[in-house]
Amino acid sequence: MKKLLQISIAMAAILGATSLVQAQVQAATSAAAAGSASVQSKVAMCIGCHGIAGYQSSFPEIHKVPMIAGQNAKYIGAALTAYAKGERKHPTMRGIAQTLSDQDIADISSYYEKQAAQAGATAVAETVAQPSAQVAELLTKGACASCHGANYSKPIDGSYPKLAGQHPDYLYAALKSYQTEGNPVVGRGNAIMAGQVKQFSHTELQAMAKYLASLPSELRTVPQSKFR
Template sequence: MCIGCHGIVGYRASFPEVYQVPMISGQGARYLSAALQAYRKGDRRHPTMRSIAGSLSDQDIEDLAAFYAAQLPAAPPPAAAAAPDAQVADLLKRGNCAACHGEGLNKPIDASYPKLAGQHGDYLYAALRAYRVENHPQVGRANAIMAAQAKPYTPAELKALSTYIASLPGELQTVPNAKFR
């Protein structure tokens, strides 16, 4: 079922708002596994993803995570990224994003953390805002560290951060399935 959304270039989710579904090809296996486990437990509250993750066995999750992690781009991303403007540089410093997500926000210090560089900006914005949601049965993400990081920012600041991070060179991609082209 993953390719039905994550294997279509430009595909957009419509709940709780319209945004591009995240690129998962090239993401780390431990992160993908942790994300699916969080959907299954309800720590990530997205009804569609929770339903899908709930239908997967532990082995299914590990197999899917390994499959998508192995889909790295043929060529590494360019090393140089545009420098952030002063506002975004301050936001990145304030959030200390690189401390967990690593150099260029593409080399997480722990394999269970996501690569962020090059991810869809509208998805990043929706995800960051989800960490700010509390006590909603269908929306939000339960992660104390990211909640503490996201809550001090205004929506405009989260949008600026998301837009910049999306512009960074990264390994994430959408790999269409040949059967659906």
């Protein structure tokens, strides 16, 4: 009888432990689902531009909106913070960024950093086509690789963007924005980038942007529907 009682107690303990584990798994699953839903609600405002392949902005000039899937989370976060503070001038982006908390920015940035890989993007090639002598000279003059890294896809710090494969018209518009001064709605306030970019003519910026855009890249636009 005593042995049977011991077995019963042991079985009860096992069943109790199993139930506890099941409850913990269910709680974790529910939390993950809630977290996923929360992130989806945060990126909903991004999808209208960054979730449509080939989507073009008309401000401050017509250009494709940047691909942000696969971009560094730290850079996306820094960019959103700069828009919120007005260091990057863009009325639409500032209006959106100012509604975001620090946690929102962290969640959105992490989401887009992982999105390209989740959509099946592969690692970029280690060997790339070399630029023309003229473009190589321009890139060296601007010391571009010193921050944006090997093949312009491996920045030395996550707060710098991957440039390889980005839309050339966006790169050109972004580079020009560092040359802009005194405009209340256009321009980017980064002293290092301004110092580098102001060395170049618009024709030279276009040449660099075209080469950088031709390089293999992890960046993607992952099509998404607002009505999921």
